Amino acid sequence: MALAVRFYLLAGAALIAVHLAVGGSLAIYEGVGLSASVLIFLGAAWYRPPRALGWLSIGLSQSLAAFGDILGHLHTTRPFPGPPDIAYLVSFAAFAIGVFLLMGRNFPWRDWEANLDALLITACLAFTAWMLFFDRADSSYGFTAAGLITLAYPLFATFGVALMIRIGLLGDQPVAYWLLLASILPLTLADGQYVQPALNVTYHFGSWVDAAWLGSYVLCGAAALDPSLRRFARSRLRNRGRSSARGVIAGGIGLVALRVVDRYDVIVKHRAESVLLGAGQVLIVIAVVARVLLYVRELNRQRVLAEDSERRFRLIFERAPIGISFGRDGVMSDTNPALHRMLGYSAAEFAERHYLELTHPDDRDLDMQAQMDTGRLDHFSVDKRYVKKDGGILYAHVNIALEPDTLGVSLIEDVTQRRELEEQLRQSQKMDAIGKLAGGIAHDFNNLMTAVLGYSDLLLAKLNGDESGSREKIEGIRDAAMRASDLTRQLLAFGRRQMLEMRDVDMRDVVVRSESLLRRLIGEDIKLDAVVAPEPVVVHADPTQLDQVVINLAVNAREAMPDGGTLTIVVTTEDGNAVLAVGDTGVGMDEETRDRIFEPFFTTKPFGEGTGLGLSTVDGIVAQSGGTIGVSTTEGSGTVFTVRLPLVEAPATVPVD
């Protein structure tokens, strides 16, 4: 509240006290009335509030009232109604217009709940005040013009109160609002107390009624002096459309208050205002019924909105491709179809399980750890495994959000596929790195071996007829160098650095050519069964590499059949592909082994026996030649490797040895 306002209120109170003390002072009376109107004009000019016209109109109403006072005091024996009454009534109209202007065009006029609430609250106040404070209107004027004018005073004032209450229902109002509301209340009381029964009551200048009228002037002037008048009747958006039972409660209180006041009248004043009581009750009951209807309508509207919202969120819940689960204290009480599909449980089965029961035993600690953080966090995410109903494992990324009342929602994303891809990527990156390394070493190593071989050959040539046994030793060196050179060829092929000699090759020749070598390789315990197609099976590849493929596969087959068996090699065509199938009746592989056999350096053989490069070399060659390799195996009963290479459309010349 501005300093000027406090000062003016204090000064006003002091003047009123003096006025009452001296038994009425005309100078003080007219002075206070006129100063209030002047201050309102000054306040409006100084603060330039929005809708300043409203304040000017209120200033005008105060001037008219002060003018009416002067007229009344000039004619002590005034006729009723007389000139002052005209000034007073016009002053009321100017006040109401002023308040309307302050409410402005954007005022939520169509908020019928609030309109009815204002009516109800005003009616409750007015009827109880009337019955409590005012004497019965024993007007000798009856239904004459004068009689109606006496009624008009309190009615107009009450209308002003109703408008102010309507503004108050907008919510937070500034000091200026409360001052203006405070200014109109004593006016209403005084007008009701004095004017209406004025015809029977003698008015004493300087009595308490003067205090009420003067106080009204002062409060009204103070309202226009406070800077908060700029925010007068500002509606707060958040208060719009709020449905509340406010009016209904006011109505209920009003009805009770009317009955109480009625009893008071009968017991204390020994009279009954049955007409007033009845009118008040009827008005309030009608307003309450209307209010309830509006309230019900509002509730219905809210229900429709809620249903619509529920439908939308249902749709998300039902159709989301990720699993969603709502629950309290870790129980998955509400789960969506995506989650049912992911884990294989039904909604009812989820509802009777704690989420830890579905969590992979090794990941429970992970969850507990995350849980520990929940005191500090309202959400967290965790990568964990779930155990499906069928016992399978589901890798999931879970986002969990917790409400303060421990309602939690989990968004469960199946990341099994993503993990597989990541695993593959890691694998191929590893392969690449190893391939580059191996290729680089093999290249240099091969050059060194060429030198070793060359010098061995030179030595052998020089040693003609030598009996010292050096020949066998040098031949040993040369054989070892040859094998080393072979090994580097494999490494090079694996590293894809070898210079290729690509040409059209008949796969049948490859097999036929290596048959005798293969027989020696696999030994007597193993039977070789080679079957080739009658027609040519021509592919575009490096023939040496194809030899390598067949030999590597055959060597592995032999090693898989320590107690003998059958090695089957088939060459056919199928759907535009050449097919080379190498099968054995050996030990086969378990799933874990099968998944890794093409990895370089992967071997199940004891240290020193396996290099782990056989199959990765084969894989490299096949890929380099534009083909694919597959394996099917059964533990204990054998393995078949199937190599598919694209057939050459029209073979140019088919060399048949």
Ligand code: ADP
């Ligand atoms: P290495 O033979 O040096 O171990 P390979 O790359 O040739 O390396 O083979 C990798 C692994 O694949 C072998 O250790 C073996 O466990 C498995 N394997 C390959 N071929 C067969 C087969 N025909 N039968 C069973 N296991 C096989």
Ligand code: MG
């Ligand atoms: Mg091998």
